Amino acid sequence: MKSLSGLKNSNTAAGRFRLDNCADDKLHESCGVFGVYLNDPERDAASLVYYGLLALQHRGQESAGIAVMKDQAIDVRKGMGLVAEVFNPEILGQLKGSAAVGHVRYSTAGSSSIENAQPFVSRFKLGSIAVAHNGTLINADVVRELLEDSGIGFTASSDSEVIVNLIAKNYRKGLEKALTDTIKFIKGSYALAVLTGEALVGARDPNGIRPLCLGKLPGSAQGGSGGGWILASESCAIDAVGGEFIRNVEPGEMVIINRDEAFSFIFSEKTRRAVCSFEYVYLARPDSVIDQVDVYGSRLRAGEILARESAVAADLVIGVPESGIPAAIGYGKATGTPFGVGIVKSRYVARTFIAPDQDKREKAVSVKHNVIKSEVRDKRVVLIDDSIVRGTTSKRLVTILKAAGAREVHIRVCSPPVRCPCYFGIDTPHRRDLISNGASIGELCASLGADSLAFISVEGLLESLEATAERSYCLGCFTGEYPIPVSGEQR
Ligand code: SF4
Numbered sequence: 001m002k003s004l005s006g007l008k009n010s011n012t013a014a015g016r017f018r019l020d021n022c023a024d025d026k027l028h029e030s031c032g033v034f035g036v037y038l039n040d041p042e043r044d045a046a047s048l049v050y051y052g053l054l055a056l057q058h059r060g061q062e063s064a065g066i067a068v069m070k071d072q073a074i075d076v077r078k079g080m081g082l083v084a085e086v087f088n089p090e091i092l093g094q095l096k097g098s099a100a101v102g103h104v105r106y107s108t109a110g111s112s113s114i115e116n117a118q119p120f121v122s123r124f125k126l127g128s129i130a131v132a133h134n135g136t137l138i139n140a141d142v143v144r145e146l147l148e149d150s151g152i153g154f155t156a157s158s159d160s161e162v163i164v165n166l167i168a169k170n171y172r173k174g175l176e177k178a179l180t181d182t183i184k185f186i187k188g189s190y191a192l193a194v195l196t197g198e199a200l201v202g203a204r205d206p207n208g209i210r211p212l213c214l215g216k217l218p219g220s221a222q223g224g225s226g227g228g229w230i231l232a233s234e235s236c237a238i239d240a241v242g243g244e245f246i247r248n249v250e251p252g253e254m255v256i257i258n259r260d261e262a263f264s265f266i267f268s269e270k271t272r273r274a275v276c277s278f279e280y281v282y283l284a285r286p287d288s289v290i291d292q293v294d295v296y297g298s299r300l301r302a303g304e305i306l307a308r309e310s311a312v313a314a315d316l317v318i319g320v321p322e323s324g325i326p327a328a329i330g331y332g333k334a335t336g337t338p339f340g341v342g343i344v345k346s347r348y349v350a351r352t353f354i355a356p357d358q359d360k361r362e363k364a365v366s367v368k369h370n371v372i373k374s375e376v377r378d379k380r381v382v383l384i385d386d387s388i389v390r391g392t393t394s395k396r397l398v399t400i401l402k403a404a405g406a407r408e409v410h411i412r413v414c415s416p417p418v419r420c421p422c423y424f425g426i427d428t429p430h431r432r433d434l435i436s437n438g439a440s441i442g443e444l445c446a447s448l449g450a451d452s453l454a455f456i457s458v459e460g461l462l463e464s465l466e467a468t469a470e471r472s473y474c475l476g477c478f479t480g481e482y483p484i485p486v487s488g489e490q491r
Contacts (some may be wrong), residue, residue, distance in 0.1 A: 046092050064087070064104050066119075072197030079117065128197055129197075147166065204249045299323065301463070303327030306460070318343055325384075327414045387415045414456055435447070
């Protein structure tokens, strides 16, 4: 067991589609988690969690929730919509308690409904717990069946409810044992923020597929009992509440913070680290640092590597906003091609639900992006995108760039072709809807209407992520090789 402060070392550095999300045919994050434990029991943690969740809003816009702990009891509020839609000062004012966990959700397992909104809370004879989970359990069905056979009822279809029920079932063994027994039983990806009547707990799956980091809140200038601890999916959320980033929670590590102490331990055998490479490509905010790698820096490097691997003569390089822009800057610097803002993304596209047919998806893309005609007219343009999933966005962007007068459009992509589904917490279309599945680069280029097309190589992506033998990544959606065997892998 280790003191947390002594570890300040490892990081210095179903049919419904949202217009602002699926319409741009990207892969989508499943969730974001945020937890706070304040040393002063008279202070309220809910408003800090609110701000932390706002900073993690990009990880899920479907529902939001906050659970607080006061006098060993847990109170929870959650609802459908954005964080600012679900919470207001009045609701936050009702959430009294000096420790809290929060969650923003994008559904990957279980339907999009209030029943599946998190944190999940269980109240039982020995106490109460609230669980906020980012990831997907690949053995949730089996565990659920076992729990149902032992008489435990479920209220939701989300795999995350399995975790809360397992912890509740094991609770008579004591908190630590209940948590470790639960975690040894579940398989898949998880970054957890758990609140009990006495502690805030964080845990990360043995491969570290989904990110989780630890921060500290400063005490008051006068000393005393101020300050506290933070758990967050991304470091940008620690920054957002004025906290100090301490380090990442390590794969297979559990962190426990209570009134008397803060400590951590490794609960699993050492396993190959397999952090989701797509976090860096697209999912995470550029101002976050995950496992010692700066997300913005990795995107810049991807552009430089694309320049080395597949440069083309051009007059202008532009990035598809937002995540294609750092790579476009990197590509421009490396090739000497002028960088410009050729495409504008609407910031105010409503969180509207639309039917998932191709026609409506394409229309949604036109609402979302527009071209600065004077910037691209008569130019040979390199268009840098972070990824191509269904191809809807790329096809539409080539069309509107050419309609605006671009002479040539060359697409360069910062990730290898997405050919396989994700089973670890990222929403991917069915394999048959992945445009790169089964198609050659030439066929893809022709179907997108581009003058040339190139993807970064797998080796290039790993280089951009500063991969080493110790710092390894999941590349499953590109290569079909997953960190955990997935039975019946056939989507
Ligand atoms: S399969 Fe792809 S999206 Fe899923 S965890 Fe692995 S790299 Fe990330």
